[in-house]
Amino acid sequence: MATKILASSSHSFENECKEIHESRGRWNHLIQALVTRTQLECRRIRETYKDMYGEDLITLLQKSSLRNQPGVSPKTCAALSLWMLHPHERDAIVAREALLQDSDTNHQALVEIFVGRKSSHIALIKQAYLSKYKTQLDQDIINTEPPHPYQKILVALSTSHKAHQADVNQHTAKCDARRLYETGEGSPGAIDEGTVLEIFTKRSIPHLKLTFSCYKHIYGHDYTKSITDVNSGEFEDALKKVVKCICNPPNYYVKILFASIKGMTADRGAITRVMVSRSETEMDEIQRVFKAKYGIELRETICNSIPSGDYRDVLLALANKTV
Structure with missing residues (x-):
């Protein structure tokens, strides 16, 4: 077992790195050494390991995965790699992988980033993306072919992060709620995409959350119900998922x-993505909502559905994180 790492910045992590180096190939040890630590501690372990042995732990994990070594799970390598990365670097990689996939479900990963991160963090993600891939994240979203229903919403959310901080105004939120009603369920036909995208472009995520709260207060039901009641198409389906992510993140992540x-x-x-990204922010709340919604603990569901092995051990270790 690895020596317990303290959060103290004075800790050198040298003993931990020595144990990791001497136990290469013993995945249970590596999981315990990394996933039981905080992400900050893991990044310090990565730095110390490279100073001591001239090798990057993440690169070693990726090589192990590509070589298909016996007992090495690509999912385990991917999860451990993401866990050791700085959050904005991790989000840049997740965004890139989502853009390379020809599937609407993968674009939900981009929605989670633009909805769940602060504007300052989004700026760092874009810097990391440009540095790693030599291209602009916003431009890659715009240029995605073929076009997908999330594309317009993602462009609007990206613009919102550029133009606004966490500005919230009760009067403006009520006005926005009324505009959404008048151009949605309050009028015949489909939702007016132009109005929705204009509001998404100009308002911050906290303000949008207040707008949807005002909508429910004024009209007696969630905005997502009004989306369901109109002639629903691909844009409306995507919009509904985005709004759910804005209004109730724990419930959204539980369903995912x-x-x-x-x-x-x-x-x-999504299992790896969500467990890694939310483990140190709202895992307690996700576990509570999961149990309330499905009548079973998240850990038990993982044990019942994921085959035993290193990957399941990683997921369980992440599920045991407390905020």
Whole structure:
């Protein structure tokens, strides 16, 4: 077992790195050494390991995965790699992988980034994306072919992060709610995409959340119900998922996790993505909502649905994280 790492900045992590180096190939040890630590500690371990041995732990994990070494799970390597990355670097990689996939489900990963991150963090993600891939994230979203229903919404959300901080105004939120009603369920036909995109472009995520709260207060039901009641198309379906992510993130992530764990969606990578990204922010709340919604603990669902092995051990270690 690895020596317990303290959060103190004075800790050198040299003993930990020595144990990791001497136990290469023993995945249970590596999982315990990394996933039981905080992401900040893992990044310090990565830095120390490279100073001591001249090798990057993430590169070693990726090489192990590509070589298909016996007992090495690509999913385990991917999860450990993401866990050690700085959050904005990790999000840049997740965004790139989503853009390379020809599937609407993968674009949900981009929605989670633009909805769940602060504007300052989005700026760092874009810098990391440009540095790693030599191209602009915004431009890659615009140029995605073939066009997909999330594309317009993602462009609008990206513009919102550029122009606004966490500005929230009750009066403006009520006005926006009324505009959404008048150009949606309050008028015949489909939702007016132009109005929705204009509001998404000009308002911050906290303001949009207040707008949808005002909508429910004024009209007696969630905005997502009004989307369902109109002639729903691909844009409306995408909009509904985005709004749910804005209004109730834990419930959104719980549904994504359940569907992915149970194999009910093509977005199989959602398990790793969500568990890694939310483990140090709202895992307690996700576990509470999961149990309330499905009547079973998240950990138990993982044990019942994921084959035993290193990957399941990683997921369980992440599920045991407390905020």
